[in-house]
Amino acid sequence: MSDATRDIEALIALMSRLPGLGPRSARRAVLHLLKKRGQVMAPLAQAMAEVAATARECVSCGNIGTADICDICRDDRRATGEICVVEDVADLWAMERGQSFKGRYHVLGGTLSALDAVGPEDLRIPKLLSRVRDEGIAEVILALNATVDGQTTAHYIADALEGAGARVTSLAQGVPVGGELDYLDDGTIQAALRARKSV
């Protein structure tokens, strides 16, 4: 195998480690890049190198940005006294796409898990407690996933925040917008019925 083939094979191997790409689709993606070396491959490599060099986690909330304090934490208009707790940066992005939360976030970086030996110190829970104390937070919104681990973590945080003076809420559970009853699982229908409201 020559240098050229080795370089290309190494690139395919690296690409195939991305989620959603296997060896076959990585090869297809690299071929596409090879054909569009100037228009796509070089700009992509540069954008990736730039982000890799500058990206870091916000020391306050755990969001990913290019400074020690992320844009949301730096934005004074978002000092609403509300903190939305999410598991992951992906969830923060999803909340931001919703465009209705105006406060700040706190990214845990995972959920508590006895099986994987993930305790409160492994997540950003101590930092959350100190933020609630120091930033005069009035409400903590738990936007954790509706999984067992997510809900365990939510309960743990609610307990830990008891007496901290902040109201603790969680996202409503119910029928998704555009959802059809026939396709919903039993648990969702039960939750939606329990949380029914007058029209």
Add this chain to the structure above:
Amino acid sequence: MSDATRDIEALIALMSRLPGLGPRSARRAVLHLLKKRGQVMAPLAQAMAEVAATARECVSCGNIGTADICDICRDDRRATGEICVVEDVADLWAMERGQSFKGRYHVLGGTLSALDAVGPEDLRIPKLLSRVRDEGIAEVILALNATVDGQTTAHYIADALEGAGARVTSLAQGVPVGGELDYLDDGTIQAALRARKSV
């Protein structure tokens, strides 16, 4: 939107232009890269930049390598007097994975297509004819896809090579190894029956 978000959004937009990745999976891939900035993102960016800077098409066969003449064309052991004609570099890679062809290749870069106004000069067909003449080629193996355009191109090349002194062959059609008759299309079964051989 801040610089950081803009950089990350730009990266997602570039990634989502890869085949097999949509906006959602590009976002997921970029998040994965952001979490593994050191181990995956930086090496991937560097590998991509290197390949983008060095990759080019072989002036003889059209294969992608890092020199004007690719490794296969430079390898004297592959001067077997056989040229395997393929549509695309992906097909060349597939043939190489098969590890049974020992000659050289000729990458057309597509197929003839009246609809898309692709003529012989848009492909590497004139170059193929001159190679057959100049390199003393004894056999041209047409390994084109079994599509209408692929077969049209194969017929055109076979006609153009008439009188050039080289034998023109094409890959056998039949039942794929491991294939079950029940799942095969009618055309394949007909072709396999026509090309039957004594055991």
